[in-house]
Amino acid sequence: MTIPTPFTDGYDKAFLLENMMGPNAMRVAEEMASFLTLRPGMRVLDLGCGMGISSILLAEKFGVTVFAADLWIPPTDNFRRFAALGLEARIIPLHVDATGTLPFAEGYFDVLFSVDSYQYFGADETMLPKLLPLVRPGGEVAVAVPGLLRELPPARKPWVGVSGLEVPPELQPYWVQEMDGQFHSLPWWRALWEQAPGLRLGPCREMDCLRRAWADWLESPHPYARRDVSMMQAEGGKHFSLVQLCGQRM
Template sequence: MNKNALFTDNYDISFLLETMMGPNAMRIVEEMANMLPISPDMRILDLGCGTGISSILLAEKYDVTVFAADLWISPTENAQRFSRLGLDSKIILLQVDATKEIPFAHEYFDMIISVDAYQYFGGNQAMLPKLLPFVKTGGLIAVAIPGFIQDYPEGQLPEEAQPFWAPDWYFYSCNWWKALWEKEPGITITMLREMDACQQAWDEYLQSPSWHAQKMIPIMQAGAGKYFNIIQIVGRKVS
């Protein structure tokens, strides 16, 4: 398959709408993956995979072996979904709490990817040194996380966002994430940018029947979305 093909645009939208847990993770991971050196037979950890639509893209489009790890979505539920798509041999399922012991061998993965999940467990200095041992030297950690287009001091959020804001959004800016990752000497940032797919990924999610998506509609209608971005940050393990 052409690496630059619009895989997500041709995917069953009804399936995606039923499985999205946030802005369309398949669209986000496709844009991110198109900028990463992914080759067949790599081992990639999809950390915080949710319902696995990011894992599906990696397995189908790139022919890699994906370790789909999540805390909240059971491996049994995801196994049924992947089996219906004929991906049993390409996606290995695990239930993992990234804040606790991580059950993998050191130097095992070519890459760790996380889409719309890392902000929940990775906004601290402890997470990168915890993950790095599981990546091969020279391998990458690549995350895509919803955030804000700039830093907003506490209590000074944009007016449109103030009525809806909750601390468990964990929205930060590119500069905030850059400063955090630069504290870890074992990784070098190779890419940090706002992703082009942000608006479309959110628009697609708002079509989902899930109550989580429906809850976001008044937030977007109020105009808070114009302050949102999706941040892509990629780091290479150097030691």
């Protein structure tokens, strides 16, 4: 049987490298979308879409209508990006702060989707119950976040840094305090989502595209990508993971 070439592999690589904000969100979105039931005309909220390459994947490959919501990237910038690709009718750019009041009707979306952003606002027990009502009963929720293969224990003694965790020496030069609350293991995230009322948990797994998504990012000219090259060399595949969480609103 012939295995189809991933949509991402055939995409304009220069465009992707220019518009990445971390490990290749289009590649991550494509793998996670394979676990969902996506049909043309569905409404998808892509929450924390960044420069919208995950939204582009959803609109182009699956024909869904995407609400591309982000806090940091101006919607005008994203609109121009989408319009240049002829996608202005299928992707609606929005400025949204997930921690604030959300401007959406309950039950409006068929799918809530988020790549490489949910860890910034969703790593507590309050966020998923807040977001879930936006999805119709029977609709799906899918989130991909950077994570760890194992939880880091509390620090046994102070080290030169600001973390309260026992960060491996090779990661200490790159670790910042905010990562304490954002980087977690698959079991940690699964346990958090199991607490959410009205959610039927689906495939929760470590994603296969971790290394390829990171390799794509490290080719980007973005200054953060240049910084991350030495971090990934030091990490050497020993600590980082890419966590996928899926579920269905009951």
